[in-house]
Amino acid sequence: MTSRSFLRLALAGAVASGAVMLATLPADASKAPRTVPVRLLALNDFHGNLEPPTGSSGRMVDENGQTVDAGGAAYVATHMKALADKNTIAVAQGDLIGATPLISAAYHDEPSVEFMGKLGLKVAAVGNHEFDEGYTELRRIMKGGCHPVDGCSPAGPWKGAQFDYVGANVLFKNRNEKTDALAALGGSNSAQVKQVLSDWGVPALPPVSIKWMNGVPIGFIGLVTQTTPNIVTAEGIKDLKFVDEVKAANVASKLLKLVGVKAQVVLVHEGDQVNAGQSPDACSAVPGAGNRIATQVDPEIDIVLSGHSHQAYLCKVKDPAGNDRVYSQGGSFGRVITQVDLNVNVKTRDIDRASVVADNHVVTRTVTPDPEISAFVQTWKDRVAPVANKPVGKITADITNTAAPSGESALGDLIADGQLAATKTGGNAQIALMNPGGVRASLTYTTSPANEGDGVVTYGEAFTVQPFNNLMQVVTLTGAQLKTVLEQQFTGGPNNQPFTKILQPSSNLTYTYSRSAAWGSKVSDIKIDGAPVTDTQSIRVAANNFLVGGGDAFAAFKDGTDLWSGPLDIDAFVEQLGRDNPIAPPATNRITVVD
Numbered sequence: 041m042t043s044r045s046f047l048r049l050a051l052a053g054a055v056a057s058g059a060v061m062l063a064t065l066p067a068d069a070s071k072a073p074r075t076v077p078v079r080l081l082a083l084n085d086f087h088g089n090l091e092p093p094t095g096s097s098g099r100m101v102d103e104n105g106q107t108v109d110a111g112g113a114a115y116v117a118t119h120m121k122a123l124a125d126k127n128t129i130a131v132a133q134g135d136l137i138g139a140t141p142l143i144s145a146a147y148h149d150e151p152s153v154e155f156m157g158k159l160g161l162k163v164a165a166v167g168n169h170e171f172d173e174g175y176t177e178l179r180r181i182m183k184g185g186c187h188p189v190d191g192c193s194p195a196g197p198w199k200g201a202q203f204d205y206v207g208a209n210v211l212f213k214n215r216n217e218k219t220d221a222l223a224a225l226g227g228s229n230s231a232q233v234k235q236v237l238s239d240w241g242v243p244a245l246p247p248v249s250i251k252w253m254n255g256v257p258i259g260f261i262g263l264v265t266q267t268t269p270n271i272v273t274a275e276g277i278k279d280l281k282f283v284d285e286v287k288a289a290n291v292a293s294k295l296l297k298l299v300g301v302k303a304q305v306v307l308v309h310e311g312d313q314v315n316a317g318q319s320p321d322a323c324s325a326v327p328g329a330g331n332r333i334a335t336q337v338d339p340e341i342d343i344v345l346s347g348h349s350h351q352a353y354l355c356k357v358k359d360p361a362g363n364d365r366v367y368s369q370g371g372s373f374g375r376v377i378t379q380v381d382l383n384v385n386v387k388t389r390d391i392d393r394a395s396v397v398a399d400n401h402v403v404t405r406t407v408t409p410d411p412e413i414s415a416f417v418q419t420w421k422d423r424v425a426p427v428a429n430k431p432v433g434k435i436t437a438d439i440t441n442t443a444a445p446s447g448e449s450a451l452g453d454l455i456a457d458g459q460l461a462a463t464k465t466g467g468n469a470q471i472a473l474m475n476p477g478g479v480r481a482s483l484t485y486t487t488s489p490a491n492e493g494d495g496v497v498t499y500g501e502a503f504t505v506q507p508f509n510n511l512m513q514v515v516t517l518t519g520a521q522l523k524t525v526l527e528q529q530f531t532g533g534p535n536n537q538p539f540t541k542i543l544q545p546s547s548n549l550t551y552t553y554s555r556s557a558a559w560g561s562k563v564s565d566i567k568i569d570g571a572p573v574t575d576t577q578s579i580r581v582a583a584n585n586f587l588v589g590g591g592d593a594f595a596a597f598k599d600g601t602d603l604w605s606g607p608l609d610i611d612a613f614v615e616q617l618g619r620d621n622p623i624a625p626p627a628t629n630r631i632t633v634v635d
Contacts (some may be wrong), residue, residue: 053436076254082131084347085372088140114409133347134167134309157202165262174276208247209288274589311349318354320400428500433617447542458616467514510584515600
């Protein structure tokens with residue numbers, strides 16, 4: 041079977057499955073419109089924020105430069121309904137789930153995925169957090185079925201996502217792996233299909249989704265950051281590889297072109313940082329990984345909608361042919377909806393680039409929250425309340441995740457202390473290290489809306505800080521290997537650390553680092569319980585399984601031996617919060633910094 045024959049079959053399969061609806065031409069073709077309108081409404085990095093996010097996570101700079109409260113599922117629904125018209129396709133750029141509040145995480149994010157279905161979402165790229173519980177669990181979320189350990193949620197058997205998840209650069213490592221990922225294109229596991237894709241690999245997920253609107257097909261290509269193996273737990277994706285985004289997008293674009301789908305949109309879970317404080321409609325993105333993708337993917341691709349960096353920007357960049365291409369992102373946590381209006385030429389079935397107009401709408405809370413979604417969220421809030429509102433400890437003041445000049449935070453240090461305490465018995469841990477990106481929120485002294493009282497920490501608040509359900513593990517490192525781990529906190533080394541990430545140390549681990557020293561010589565004077573560490577001594581080091589698997593570019597952790605696995609990180613944290621109450625913020629004096 042030729043590539044063209046296969047892809048014609050693919051499109052036919054999409055028609056047969058109901059994914060594609062063919063339009064009929066009017067009897068008088070001369071009256072047919074030259075172009076037809078299409079509207080895209082996009083979300084990214086929702087992270088299960090069904091309730092309005094709080095603190096800085098619940099605020100957004102609007103188009104007038106004013107900081108306003110934003111986000112919350114019921115407000116997202118109201119804004120989506122106001123923006124949607126009969127020409128609308130709703131899409132998303134990943135991290136809809138994972139690293140979520142307890143209201144969603146307690147039920148393996150089924151409530152958030154159900155909410156997206158209620159919004160009318162049609163296509164979503166996978167993000168790295170869609171893999172937090174592994175590929176097998178992602179497949180369950182996509183296809184349905186009760187959780188294999190926790191069983192069905194209070195809502196009953198899970199029916200699966202009502203939208204297509206796509207990821208063109210997620211492949212099986214084993215080229216003989218069986219897959220149904222091409223079913224969305226009408227493909228099969230035949231030898232012919234494998235031959236067509238022989239230069240690409242075996243997709244673990246549908247690479248594209250085709251949606252028809254006003255008689256024309258729109259092809260959506262899904263991509264996830266190729267750094268995913270460094271930022272999720274290795275065990276859950278051990279059979280997968282995440283290839284270069286540009287290469288995968290170009291292969292997917294070619295497939296779409298061969299079946300006549302020329303209107304193409306990339307949904308990519310990768311993006312850029314911004315210059316702070318600007319309007320979400322400003323092109324404030326500092327060119328980085330997202331810009332590389334947006335400027336290098338095939339010229340046939342018309343629009344690139346991005347995610348991952350949690351920033352809001354709206355840019356026009358040049359594609360490889362020198363044509364303008366919209367490149368945007370909509371912040372995070374449901375605070376921004378990206379609207380893209382475009383016209384598709386009926387004859388060529390391609391997007392008229394000159395017609396593309398984009399706008400980032402802040403999801404303000406000055407509108408009436410959608411009553412159906414409000415009731416939906418309240419139902420799940422009631423279900424999780426007995427767990428969320430349970431007091432687990434007391435604090436004397438705010439304990440924040442704000443970094444001191446050394447890179448430590450009071451909350452990060454407290455978590456590391458709890459991890460050490462939880463792994464001494466059984467794992468024989470001597471020190472603990474916590475990744476700073478895993479400390480997702482601060483603990484505040486003032487009572488929450490649940491009125492548990494000032495200084496009282498609830499399980500729900502603790503879970504907001506530590507939402508990943510990572511496993512605590514202990515490995516043996518030599519003193520030299522521990523120094524390498526600490527060197528890997530800084531840029532410039534062979535581990536390709538993208539920016540400095542200071543691990544949060546338990547109280548009995550101290551050391552000094554130099555800002556100016558060369559990589560490999562930055563860390564000195566490492567001590568455990570006041571005793572200098574030698575290169576040859578063996579040290580039992582506790583960390584979560586994300587770090588132990590080499591996450592966040594800490595590759596030296598993978599050299600550890602005598603692996604021991606213990607409790608979940610949230611359980612270790614909750615136990616720590618229950619000790620020595622009330623807890624005062626720890627001093628951030630475990631790391632000394634010199635010039």
